[in-house]
Amino acid sequence: MAIENSGKGLQLHSLIKSSGELELSLVEVDVPEPGPDEVVIRVEASPINPSDLGLLLGPADLGAARAGGTKDRPVVTAPVPERFMRAVAARLDQSMPVGNEGAGVVIKAGSDAQHLMGKTVAALGGSMYAQYRLAKVAECLVLPEGTTPAEGASAFVNPLTALAMVETMRMEGHKALVHTAAASNLGQMLNKICLNEGVDLVNIVRRPEQAELLRGLGAKYIVDQSSPTFMSDLVEAVAETGATLAFDAIGGGRLAGQILTAMEQAANRNASSYSRYGSNTYKQVYIYGGLDTGPTELNRAFGFAWGVGGFLLTPFLGKIGPQRAQELRQKVADEIKTTFASHYTAEISLAEALNLDTIAAYNKKTTGEKYLINPNKGL
Amino acid sequence: MAIENSGKGLQLHSLIKSSGELELSLVEVDVPEPGPDEVVIRVEASPINPSDLGLLLGPADLGAARAGGTKDRPVVTAPVPERFMRAVAARLDQSMPVGNEGAGVVIKAGSDAQHLMGKTVAALGGSMYAQYRLAKVAECLVLPEGTTPAEGASAFVNPLTALAMVETMRMEGHKALVHTAAASNLGQMLNKICLNEGVDLVNIVRRPEQAELLRGLGAKYIVDQSSPTFMSDLVEAVAETGATLAFDAIGGGRLAGQILTAMEQAANRNASSYSRYGSNTYKQVYIYGGLDTGPTELNRAFGFAWGVGGFLLTPFLGKIGPQRAQELRQKVADEIKTTFASHYTAEISLAEALNLDTIAAYNKKTTGEKYLINPNKGL
Numbered sequence: 001m002a003i004e005n006s007g008k009g010l011q012l013h014s015l016i017k018s019s020g021e022l023e024l025s026l027v028e029v030d031v032p033e034p035g036p037d038e039v040v041i042r043v044e045a046s047p048i049n050p051s052d053l054g055l056l057l058g059p060a061d062l063g064a065a066r067a068g069g070t071k072d073r074p075v076v077t078a079p080v081p082e083r084f085m086r087a088v089a090a091r092l093d094q095s096m097p098v099g100n101e102g103a104g105v106v107i108k109a110g111s112d113a114q115h116l117m118g119k120t121v122a123a124l125g126g127s128m129y130a131q132y133r134l135a136k137v138a139e140c141l142v143l144p145e146g147t148t149p150a151e152g153a154s155a156f157v158n159p160l161t162a163l164a165m166v167e168t169m170r171m172e173g174h175k176a177l178v179h180t181a182a183a184s185n186l187g188q189m190l191n192k193i194c195l196n197e198g199v200d201l202v203n204i205v206r207r208p209e210q211a212e213l214l215r216g217l218g219a220k221y222i223v224d225q226s227s228p229t230f231m232s233d234l235v236e237a238v239a240e241t242g243a244t245l246a247f248d249a250i251g252g253g254r255l256a257g258q259i260l261t262a263m264e265q266a267a268n269r270n271a272s273s274y275s276r277y278g279s280n281t282y283k284q285v286y287i288y289g290g291l292d293t294g295p296t297e298l299n300r301a302f303g304f305a306w307g308v309g310g311f312l313l314t315p316f317l318g319k320i321g322p323q324r325a326q327e328l329r330q331k332v333a334d335e336i337k338t339t340f341a342s343h344y345t346a347e348i349s350l351a352e353a354l355n356l357d358t359i360a361a362y363n364k365k366t367t368g369e370k371y372l373i374n375p376n377k378g379l
Numbered sequence: 380m381a382i383e384n385s386g387k388g389l390q391l392h393s394l395i396k397s398s399g400e401l402e403l404s405l406v407e408v409d410v411p412e413p414g415p416d417e418v419v420i421r422v423e424a425s426p427i428n429p430s431d432l433g434l435l436l437g438p439a440d441l442g443a444a445r446a447g448g449t450k451d452r453p454v455v456t457a458p459v460p461e462r463f464m465r466a467v468a469a470r471l472d473q474s475m476p477v478g479n480e481g482a483g484v485v486i487k488a489g490s491d492a493q494h495l496m497g498k499t500v501a502a503l504g505g506s507m508y509a510q511y512r513l514a515k516v517a518e519c520l521v522l523p524e525g526t527t528p529a530e531g532a533s534a535f536v537n538p539l540t541a542l543a544m545v546e547t548m549r550m551e552g553h554k555a556l557v558h559t560a561a562a563s564n565l566g567q568m569l570n571k572i573c574l575n576e577g578v579d580l581v582n583i584v585r586r587p588e589q590a591e592l593l594r595g596l597g598a599k600y601i602v603d604q605s606s607p608t609f610m611s612d613l614v615e616a617v618a619e620t621g622a623t624l625a626f627d628a629i630g631g632g633r634l635a636g637q638i639l640t641a642m643e644q645a646a647n648r649n650a651s652s653y654s655r656y657g658s659n660t661y662k663q664v665y666i667y668g669g670l671d672t673g674p675t676e677l678n679r680a681f682g683f684a685w686g687v688g689g690f691l692l693t694p695f696l697g698k699i700g701p702q703r704a705q706e707l708r709q710k711v712a713d714e715i716k717t718t719f720a721s722h723y724t725a726e727i728s729l730a731e732a733l734n735l736d737t738i739a740a741y742n743k744k745t746t747g748e749k750y751l752i753n754p755n756k757g758l
Contacts, residue, residue, distance in 0.1 A: 051656075054655045054656075055655040087680060089647075090647055090650055090654075251679060252679075257674070268468075268469060271469060275469075276433045276434040277433075277691055278689075280694070287679070287683075288683075290679065295636070295676045295677055295678045295679070296675075296676070296677040296678075296679060297674045297675070297676055297677075298674055298675040298677070298687075299674045299675075300630060300631075300666070300669065300674070300675060300689075301466060303689065304666075304667075304689030304690065304691040305689060305691070305694065306688060306689045307686055307687070307688035307689075308677075308686070308687050308688065309685055309686035309687065309688075310657075310679075310682065310683030310684060310685045310686070311683065312656055312683040312684070314656075315659070315684065
């Protein structure tokens with residue numbers, strides 16, 4: 001293992017230069033000695049989530065990307081269009097490590113962390129596209145005996161976000177959910193959670209084969225955006241379930257507004273009299289992703305009792321407090337091979353993650369396709 | 380006075396027929412006898428607010444309106460485009476009285492309402508475009524001695540909405556406000572309230588002369604949408620005031636998103652490190668009007684800590700409870716000639732309100748222009 005030999009390891013870095021160029025590279029860094037309450041994880045699995053792509057690729061024009069460097073130390077460069085430079089001003093000329101979450105084996109442990117030595121753990125918090133990662137004991141989620149790093153690689157972002165949706169539904173007084181891009185890894189988890197807990201979930205998908213996939217997983221309410229009867233199907237499903245809360249991974253386009261319109265039409269079915277300001281039923285859409293980076297278009301044909309907002313996991317976990325957050329984490333660890341199982345298109349090395357064709361593939365953010373980086377693969 | 384002679388009075392009604400036609404007319408109705416806790420108000424002043432136009436005109440195509448009836452009993456008809464018929468399904472074929480608020484003199488009073496006899500009162504709750512209106516004692520706001528009905532006509536919608544904005548700012552933990560269409564009657568009230576209470580207010584206006592008007596009223600932060608430096612001016616004003624809450628009367632177009640973008644850029648000025656998800660500063664825009672009925676376009680260049688939602692006065696008053704709502708109402712009565720003074724373009728009769736040119740004028744919703752109906756004018 002490299003660390004024993006050299007005391008060094010590779011990290012994938014993303015740099016946007018003030019000259020207007022994105023540079024992706026593998027940087028050799030020292031593996032630090034862990035403090036008393038710290039460990040060093042040999043990372044063996046870290047997913048490329050849509051939420052990683054913002055930091056990794058920024059707003060660069062990847063159609064114009066060029067490959068350079070060597071086979072073992074590839075370097076990718078791509079121009080960043082001038083109009084996006086202001087949006088990335090705060091990160092200019094800083095070489096930034098990437099990778100929100102991952103899993104691996106503890107190979108060094110401080111004096112107060114000896115119980116983790118040799119354990120397979122998952123961690124969240126960035127810099128996971130790296131051979132070795134320093135982590136606090138408190139940041140480590142110990143995976144059940146027999147769990148591989150690949151099985152535990154996605155133990156935070158998707159599982160906790162799916163659980164957060166159901167938590168939010170209860171906290172904010174809604175009784176059922178709508179979810180978009182519902183055939184995603186996250187969507188499949190949410191479907192399982194809702195089936196387990198008896199929560200009605202309206203799954204919005206973009207293609208018939210995704211509807212099939214969810215039907216095979218026992219989903220009851222599935223609405224296909226590509227169907228000519230999409231809007232009336234959506235109104236019907238929302239009316240049947242009473243869903244007044246949606247989580248939207250798409251962001252751009254008319255979908256968030258269509259969901260609010262469907263909720264309003266469902267609410268008005270039960271209205272006893274006409275109100276010029278729309279129904280009194282409060283309707284909320286949280287946008288937690290940006291699969292469509294275009295503008296969100298709201299036609300406001302849904303009265304005044306509505307909200308649209310951004311949703312992020314970290315502030316949510318802050319809001320529910322450390323005890324409840326830990327309960328959710330433990331639930332993920334307990335059900336990592338069932339409810340929270342993830343599927344990957346391919347396992348790639350750090351160098352392969354900088355291959356231009358591979359970048360084009362994971363940057364497509366195709367629902368159901370996800371890449372897993374194994375930073376210690378092929379070394 | 381008509382009531383003494385005939386026991387009848389005129390009411391302005393709006394009817395959308397299922398055949399797809401809007402009909403505006405004056406309907407002769409009996410003046411009811413008040414119950415013990417009721418009064419009859421002879422309405423002498425009722426404003427045409429933007430919030431009245433939805434019920435009054437619906438989605439009719441007024442470019443194709445026709446005038447009919449007689450001089451004293453005009454009837455206006457206009458086609459409702461087929462695509463809007465579903466949105467008004469709940470009101471079809473019901474002849475509906477109009478007029479949210481107004482003021483007048485109590486001319487009949489029930490046994491428990493004798494103390495209101497002869498008093499000038501304001502009332503809220505619809506059907507105010509009428510010569511006579513029955514009201515509960517609890518619905519009447521007694522105006523201070525020496526207040527005319529015209530002075531008290533707009534004692535609810537604009538004053539309470541302006542007060543609600545400052546209340547909401549405090550309740551939701553913000554420290555300054557942004558307001559759009561800020562030269563409106565409501566905007567001028569909000570400006571006075573904020574000056575009185577030392578709250579920083581960023582006034583967004585659409586034309587230079589509106590900026591002048593507000594400057595003359597002592598406004599400190601004024602940003603003109605028609606200026607080529609609008610966005611940088613807005614960022615500057617938002618940064619200086621620390622405003623993270625906006626109330627938007629426009630609704631359609633890019634403005635709500637521009638305000639969130641300005642708030643985000645102001646927040647990032649103080650950021651110590653780059654966050655790929657945007658700042659942690661929560662930013663909120665409430666849309667309380669629809670001067671632009673087109674879609675709201677959000678480019679989401681403002682991270683994930685944001686919300687956009689509808690805002691309506693009635694649910695807000697419910698939320699703060701009857702005691703605080705009454706305090707706000709009393710504040711309006713006390714300051715009706717100063718903070719909450721309204722200005723009108725013209726005082727018109729019920730028949731004049733159905734004149735095609737007049738309809739075109741008040742339907743333009745030009746900031747600073749407002750019509751006042753005096754249902755007892757010219758009778």
